Amino acid sequence: MSAILKTVGTIVMSASAEKLVAKTKFGRGEVKARPNCPRKNFNIWFFAGDGKVEEPQDEQTLCYHELCQPCCNSSIIDELGGEAKAETTLTVMSSLMKMQENRERGVLLTNAMANIFYVRDVAGTLRTVYVSWIDGSWRIGAMTTHSSFKWSHRGFGNCRVFSRQVHSKA
Numbered sequence: 001m002s003a004i005l006k007t008v009g010t011i012v013m014s015a016s017a018e019k020l021v022a023k024t025k026f027g028r029g030e031v032k033a034r035p036n037c038p039r040k041n042f043n044i045w046f047f048a049g050d051g052k053v054e055e056p057q058d059e060q061t062l063c064y065h066e067l068c069q070p071c072c073n074s075s076i077i078d079e080l081g082g083e084a085k086a087e088t089t090l091t092v093m094s095s096l097m098k099m100q101e102n103r104e105r106g107v108l109l110t111n112a113m114a115n116i117f118y119v120r121d122v123a124g125t126l127r128t129v130y131v132s133w134i135d136g137s138w139r140i141g142a143m144t145t146h147s148s149f150k151w152s153h154r155g156f157g158n159c160r161v162f163s164r165q166v167h168s169k170a
Contacts, residue, residue, distance in 0.1 A: 003068055003069055004067070004068060004069055004071050004075060004076065004079045005065040005066065005067060005068060005076065005079050005080070005161060006065060006066045006068050007063055007064075007065050008064050008065060008066050008160070009063075009064055009107065010061050010062065010063050010064070010165055011061070011062050011064065011096075011107050012059060012060075012061050013057075013059065013060050013061070013062060013092045013095060013096075014059055014095075015056070015057060015058050015059045016056045016057045016091050016095070017056055018056060019053055019054065019055055019056060020052075020053070020054040020089075020090055020091045020094065021051060021052075021053050022046045022047060022051045022052040022053070022090055023047050023050075023051035025090070025094050026042070026046070026090075026094070026140060027043075027047060027051075039139075039140065039141035039142065041127075041141065041142040041143060042129065042140055042141055042142040045121035045122065045123075045125070045127055045142055046090070046119075046121055046122060046127075046142070048121075048122045048123075049122060050122075051122065052090060052120075052121060052122045054089055054090055054091050057089065057091050057092075060092070060164065060165075061164075061165040062088065062092060062107075062162050062163065062164060062165065063162070063163050063164070063165050064107050064160055064161065064162050064163075065080075065160065065161045065162075065163070066158045066159075066160060066161075067116075067151055067158045067159040067160070067161060068158065070150045070151065071150060071151060072147065072149060072150050072151070073116075073118075073128045073143075073144075073145040073146070073147060073149075073151075074145060074146060076116070076151070076161055077118065077126075077145060080161070080163045083118070083126055084164075085163055085164055086118040086126075086163050086164075087118050087119070087120065087126060087163075087164060088117045088118060088119060088162050088163065088164060089119060090119055090129070092117075092162075093117045093119070093129065093131065093162075096108050096115075097131060097138050100133075101138075103133060103136075107160075108131065108133070108160070109132075109133070109159075109160050110133040111133070112132055112133065112134050113132065113158065113159050113160070114130040114131070114132050114151065114159045114160070115130065115131045115132065115159070115160050115162065116128060116129075116130050116151065116159055116160065116161045116162065117129045117130070117131070117162050118145065118163070121142075126145050127142050127143070127144065127145060128142060128143045128144070128145050128147070129141070129142045130142070130143075
């Protein structure tokens with residue numbers, strides 16, 4: 001990694017046995033989140049029609065990285081090695097949120113800084129989904145990966161970026 005991201009660690013996510021239905025998981029309170037969340041873009045991109053549905057998933061390893069300088073999503077995705085490596089799922093994101101639903105220690109930041117995931121929406125477009133712990137619960141939002149918005153690097157805390165650990169086959 002360059003000066004944009006510093007790898008902090010990895011976490012093995014257990015296989016999931018059930019489908020994830022975004023409208024049920026995030027729209028009806030299965031995951032502890034503020035009533036005004038998820039935000040508008042998340043609703044539009046992940047709740048449209050029948051909403052985003054993810055099939056049960058195999059065990060996978062996620063890497064998590066600290067953002068070391070201000071930059072936009074496209075630079076982060078490039079730094080991670082492209083969309084295939086950057087892409088994660090709502091399933092792993094919600095599992096991590098559930099593990100820390102009462103602000104327990106874990107891999108997600110709970111200091112109001114963003115935890116950034118790159119997830120495909122109902123149309124198959126890669127979106128930036130961010131989760132922050134604010135005022136006693138998770139806040140969820142989404143933006144386009146081509147936005148000119150720059151994630152901050154701040155003295156009191158940095159954003160955390162999640163990506164898949166892709167194993168190459170010899």
